[in-house]
Amino acid sequence: MIPVLTIDGPSGVGKGTVANIVANQLKWHLLDSGAIYRAFALAASKRNIHLDNTKELLDLASNLNLRFESDPANNGLDVYLDNTEVSSELRTEKTAELASNFAMIGALRESLLIRQQQFRKLPGLVADGRDMGTVVFKDAPYKVFLTANAEERAKRRLKQLHERGIAGNISHTLEEVKNRDERDASRKHSPLRPSEEALIIDTSDLTVNEVVTRVMALVKV
Numbered sequence: 001m002i003p004v005l006t007i008d009g010p011s012g013v014g015k016g017t018v019a020n021i022v023a024n025q026l027k028w029h030l031l032d033s034g035a036i037y038r039a040f041a042l043a044a045s046k047r048n049i050h051l052d053n054t055k056e057l058l059d060l061a062s063n064l065n066l067r068f069e070s071d072p073a074n075n076g077l078d079v080y081l082d083n084t085e086v087s088s089e090l091r092t093e094k095t096a097e098l099a100s101n102f103a104m105i106g107a108l109r110e111s112l113l114i115r116q117q118q119f120r121k122l123p124g125l126v127a128d129g130r131d132m133g134t135v136v137f138k139d140a141p142y143k144v145f146l147t148a149n150a151e152e153r154a155k156r157r158l159k160q161l162h163e164r165g166i167a168g169n170i171s172h173t174l175e176e177v178k179n180r181d182e183r184d185a186s187r188k189h190s191p192l193r194p195s196e197e198a199l200i201i202d203t204s205d206l207t208v209n210e211v212v213t214r215v216m217a218l219v220k221v
């Protein structure tokens with residue numbers, strides 16, 4: 001049984017940062033499932049495939065040429081789509097918004113399921129996303145759900161964008177974060193919600209190190 005630690009939560013909560021640090025400390029593999037949805041959205045928009053064109057979307061999902069390479073400087077992973085590095089393009093709010101629209105399609109989520117489950121390899125996996133604990137790794141022995149108030153998440157998201165040289169302002173980012181959460185939490189398929197077994201951590205007033213310590217304590221017991 002290969003252990004999995006799932007880290008779910010809304011956008012801007014710091015899942016990626018925490019997942020990356022914890023994966024490094026445990027020396028486990030890392031899955032950034034949001035990057036799969038973002039890369040898919042980018043590929044579909046480059047090919048002009050519309051949201052209602054289920055057949056072409058599913059064809060693309062099964063042929064998506066996507067590769068992750070470990071890069072500690074870039075939140076853990078560099079992402080290659082069709083052999084081109086797309087990590088920066090992937091991080092923009094425009095791509096996130098597109099991803100969240102494609103992520104509502106149940107059949108598409110189904111077809112991306114195995115691609116995500118294939119990351120489960122020894123000695124273990126840290127998986128971050130929206131439905132890691134509720135759907136993709138339902139049997140995971142360790143589950144965490146991170147929350148923080150929307151203002152704090154917008155601030156964190158903006159800081160992250162600025163560090164990557166991407167422009168943005170706080171009121172606009174707050175609006176985007178709220179809209180995307182609303183869509184992710186209210187969708188029919190795999191909505192954003194904590195698994196019943198998840199340890200819920202409100203990170204609003206915690207440092208990254210404090211969150212990491214709590215998550216590590218869960219895995220170490």
Ligand code: C5P
Pocket residue numbers: 011012033034035037038096099100101103128129130131132180184
């Ligand atoms: O986590 P990230 O912000 O990169 O995710 C981008 C979008 O992809 C989310 O807003 C969500 O709609 C979708 N997503 C999802 N399920 C996941 C990960 C991401 O639906 N497991």
